[in-house]
Amino acid sequence: MNESTSQTKDGTVKIEVIKEMNRELRSFLEHSLSSDSFWEKWTSIEFPQERIKCWEIKGCAREDCPSYRDADCRCWLRVGTLCGGEVQGDFAKKYKSCFNCPVLQHVEEDVLRSLYEHINILIHHLKKRDEKIVSTAITDQLTGIYNRTYFNEYMEKQLAHASRYKENISFIMVDLDGFKGLNDTHGHQAGDTVLKETAALLQRLVRSSDLLFRYGGDEFLMVLPQADCERAEVVKERIREAVDSWNKDHHERYGKFRLSLSTGCATWKQGDDLVARIREADALMYQDKREKKGVPRA
Numbered sequence: 518m519n520e521s522t523s524q525t526k527d528g529t530v531k532i533e534v535i536k537e538m539n540r541e542l543r544s545f546l547e548h549s550l551s552s553d554s555f556w557e558k559w560t561s562i563e564f565p566q567e568r569i570k571c572w573e574i575k576g577c578a579r580e581d582c583p584s585y586r587d588a589d590c591r592c593w594l595r596v597g598t599l600c601g602g603e604v605q606g607d608f609a610k611k612y613k614s615c616f617n618c619p620v621l622q623h624v625e626e627d628v629l630r631s632l633y634e635h636i637n638i639l640i641h642h643l644k645k646r647d648e649k650i651v652s653t654a655i656t657d658q659l660t661g662i663y664n665r666t667y668f669n670e671y672m673e674k675q676l677a678h679a680s681r682y683k684e685n686i687s688f689i690m691v692d693l694d695g696f697k698g699l700n701d702t703h704g705h706q707a708g709d710t711v712l713k714e715t716a717a718l719l720q721r722l723v724r725s726s727d728l729l730f731r732y733g734g735d736e737f738l739m740v741l742p743q744a745d746c747e748r749a750e751v752v753k754e755r756i757r758e759a760v761d762s763w764n765k766d767h768h769e770r771y772g773k774f775r776l777s778l779s780t781g782c783a784t785w786k787q788g789d790d791l792v793a794r795i796r797e798a799d800a801l802m803y804q805d806k807r808e809k810k811g812v813p814r815a
Contacts, residue, residue, distance in 0.1 A: 537629065571620040657731040659709060660716035668730045672791060675742060686742050686785045687749040690798040691719065693735040694777035694806060703771050718763060722755050749782040756780060779806035
């Protein structure tokens with residue numbers, strides 16, 4: 518369908534076009550609510566027009582572009598494309614460069630398709646903004662790992678799953694030793710850098726099924742589903758090895774400061790109280806910290 522067949526001479530849109538538009542929009546809404554992949558793949562929508570081939574319209578041969586030879590993907594909706602010789606990053610910034618694109622101009626030659634695509638672009642942009650808001654709400658802005666707010670949401674689902682399948686969950690509380698002294702001697706910027714590097718160090722040690730949270734100022738919490746303290750002890754040993762490696766690489770970076778992490782482990786079993794297990798891990802972490810200072814067990 519083209520512009521000449523979708524409008525009458527007096528410019529009013531034919532009722533058939535309106536019906537077709539509503540069918541397409543209904544289909545769009547149904548699929549967008551049920552399929553995450555729908556935002557990048559559009560094979561579920563039956564366009565009456567031929568698929569757009571941006572590489573043919575623009576005479577492009579960039580095989581490393583994500584949209585190259587992918588007729589199911591709207592190039593203006595995918596970040597990372599190589600239009601203009603540069604990687605297109607943020608969606609909003611990318612779309613600004615699309616206004617003058619011959620591919621989008623080709624789309625706008627058809628009234629129905631143009632309206633449909635503009636609605637797609639608007640909703641896609643809103644989805645990206647929503648993802649950024651959610652990401653900001655659940656991640657720690659300094660270290661990039663999950664925050665304590667998300668811990669509460671995550672554990673509600675994780676405990677329900679573990680209870681259903683009678684699985685254990687282990688917790689490792691991790692605290693940075695001597696952090697106040699680092700801040701006092703080298704400044705808060707150095708402290709922030711060490712916090713970020715500690716988070717990255719710990720993140721490399723967890724499985725894909727494990728989650729790492731920034732639990733407090735200089736406290737981290739590792740959640741290990743389907744794991745007991747024996748498994749957690751293996752992780753704790755890997756933490757000690759990673760700390761030793763970090764100190765070898767940074768032994769002159771902050772004077773006398775050496776990275777040291779105190780840890781404590783507790784395992785939740787079906788019927789246990791979550792708060793009690795977290796407190797147990799926290800208490801064992803402080804016990805580890807006291808023993809490093811030569812303070813005997815209580």
